[in-house]
Amino acid sequence: MRPTSALSGSRDDLVQQDAAFFLHQAASTPCRAAVERAESIWLVEKGGRRVMDFHGNSVHHIGYAHPALVAALKAQLDNLVFSPRRFTNEAAVGLARRLAALAPPPLAKVLFAPSGSNAVEIALRLARVATGRFKTVSFWDAFHGAGFGASSVGGEAEYRSGRNGPLLPGAEHVPPCTCYRCPLGYPESEGRPLLDVCRTACARLIRTVLEKEGDVSAVIAEPVRSTAHVPPPGFWPEVRAACDAHGALLIFDEIPNGLGKTGRLFAFEHFGVVPDIVVLGKALGGGILPLAAVIARAGLDVAGHLSIGHYTHEKNPLCARAGLATLDILETEGLVGRAAELGTYALAWLRQRFARHPLVGDVRGLGLRLAVELVEDRVTKRPACAAAARVQAAAFARGLNFSVSGGNVLVLSPPLVIGRTDLEAALEILAACLTEPTG
């Protein structure tokens, strides 16, 4: 039966039409609602209902449809709209120069791609060329993109199991640094590790894997996970030292959490380490255009004789203009500092309000990347998946959108432009929904 016939009498129902015409897949289609406008921190549904968006796929650091970005894009459209292969342009060069200047040395050379997944794969190819090795080490449960290469270093069951395999060879995985649920079984206190007990055993395990494998090209990871797991001090310096000792590159995926989300322009700046390659994406296109970037050590410019990822829209001037305008807005509006300040406030608020809440096992975060992990029992830490789904639905009904990760982790990722009053209103919605989960 053709999909249109299934829709007779309901052509206005976009959600139904969406389900009829799009291929279905986990966490994508079918949809929950249709959006008519997106502005600042708000999604506006058909009919006018406004929903605060604390998800936004992490693209909306500067809010949706920022007027300065829209104006810059309109001006660019009146100027140069495309730049075919082997042609360059002012916007693309300007953005590459700007990113190279913003990244700490020795990060200095840039490549653009149309998606985070593509950019991750460029980084993986570059590591192969630079080291002459193909193995990688990454974390179970991580997500690095939907491509075969990116999902090979990812650690999510949806991409790895059943008929989704086989993936790239040599993609080794280690347990993630998730202190509230330490995969190595070490104890924690209020979500924080007892470092004199565990002595960051998870980082030492990575050193062991690098040593035993002996020929790993790169360790790839998010410095701060999207589920707001923040590794303790000492973790990344130990991994950096292990990579150096065993000839592996360190690649940081900052696709959702770079560009100020954590309260620093680059999330890795919190940890006193600099990777060999950092990958940015999502918010780089200002929440309007798709754009990702690889920034590598100058010494890694070693693939001039090969192709490591030249995409059709690599030097698209409109996308590059979006990146430049986004960086301007982040700077002129002081959004990175704002993320740090509001994030500290929100984390303290959540920790204080939920300190004794029986459903709340852990509250964590850095800057405006926050998470509340729900449990059925604070001692056994059994994931409270049904409660998380109820709280998410109840919050959405009250005008707050956020995602749920791993079935029981409420992930809060507000735009960096959010005002204190709106942030407080959102936190109150969450608190009300947690108190009356069926409300």
Ligand SMILES: Cc1ncc(COP(=O)(O)O)c(C=O)c1O
């Ligand atoms: C950590 C991380 N890496 C990579 C990606 C892939 O980015 P894209 O969807 O632009 O390919 C995502 C997307 O959610 C992500 O969260």
